[in-house]
Amino acid sequence: MSRKSNTEQRRQEIVFALLSVMAEQGYEKATILAIAKKAELAPGLIHYHFKSKGEILIALVKFLASLSRARYEALSASANTSQEKLTAYVQARLSKGEGAMPEAVSAWVVIGAEAVRQSEVRAVFQEAIAAELALIQALLTACLQDQHKRTDGVAGLAAGLLAFMEGAFQLASAAGDVMPQGYAAATARAFIENSLAAQASV
Numbered sequence: 267m268s269r270k271s272n273t274e275q276r277r278q279e280i281v282f283a284l285l286s287v288m289a290e291q292g293y294e295k296a297t298i299l300a301i302a303k304k305a306e307l308a309p310g311l312i313h314y315h316f317k318s319k320g321e322i323l324i325a326l327v328k329f330l331a332s333l334s335r336a337r338y339e340a341l342s343a344s345a346n347t348s349q350e351k352l353t354a355y356v357q358a359r360l361s362k363g364e365g366a367m368p369e370a371v372s373a374w375v376v377i378g379a380e381a382v383r384q385s386e387v388r389a390v391f392q393e394a395i396a397a398e399l400a401l402i403q404a405l406l407t408a409c410l411q412d413q414h415k416r417t418d419g420v421a422g423l424a425a426g427l428l429a430f431m432e433g434a435f436q437l438a439s440a441a442g443d444v445m446p447q448g449y450a451a452a453t454a455r456a457f458i459e460n461s462l463a464a465q466a467s468v
Contacts, residue, residue, distance in 0.1 A: 277315050279305050281329050284322045288376050289369035293323070324390050327377055330370055331394035334358065337365040338401075348408035352458065355405055359431055360451040368438075375439040378432070399428055406462070415465040423461050430454060 283305035287296040298319060302309040316322045342354035358365075381391035402424040410417045434450040 273315070276307075276311070277325065278329075280307070280312055280315055280322060281325050283307075284319075284326050285330075285373045286369060288326075289372040293376050293380055320384065320386060323377070323380065323387060326373065327387065327390045327394060330374055330377070331397065333367070333370065334398070335401075340365065348405065348412045352405045352409055353455070355402070356451055356454045356458070360434060360454055362448075371435050372439045375436050378436075395428070399424055402427055406458075409462055410465055413462065413465075414468050415462065416468055417465075419465065426461070427454065427457060430457060 280301060283301045284296055286304050287300045291300070296319065298309050298312050301319070301322065302312050305312070312322075316325070338355050338358035341358045342351045345351040345354050377387065377391060381388040403420055406420050406423055406427075407417050410420060431450070431454065434454075437445050438450070
């Protein structure tokens with residue numbers, strides 16, 4: 267595996283710094299000065315690698331999407347069945363443990379809010395959501411086919427699961443002390459089991 271160039275390494279440090287500041291203070295307070303301080307870099311270096319804070323945010327959206335996919339691939343590497351792969355996906359998205367990043371969840375929630383306000387962010391955010399939706403549909407379709415069930419309603423099931431997860435992220439970020447510990451992964455698994463069982467046989 268090739269090593270990252272100094273430029274790639276520096277850009278990643280800046281993106282990580284934005285993630286940390288956003289998770290703690292939100293996007294508006296994530297100034298170039300705050301990002302530079304978190305990254306332990308001079309503000310001029312931030313501007314050298316990125317034209318604007320918005321450009322760093324777009325890079326962060328892409329990074330978090332790739333991070334989520336990488337965790338799924340790692341957890342599903344030993345999965346042998348479609349059901350095991352689907353379970354690995356839920357674990358990757360909602361379970362704590364190795365590879366989990368609570369600050370990434372908080373940053374993702376902030377990104378969702380910025381996607382409403384900024385068209386450039388919305389385009390990249392929608393792209394990430396579309397890719398996630400396609401993965402969920404593929405995983406659910408494989409499970410339904412293995413169970414000899416109809417797949418014509420899979421798009422709605424996938425959207426429902428994704429909507430639940432995004433809502434769980436919002437609650438984890440804004441009301442984590444109120445919600446029951448570990449409820450999200452368990453509820454998602456129950457939703458999947460019930461939804462698959464309710465589908466008609468072929």
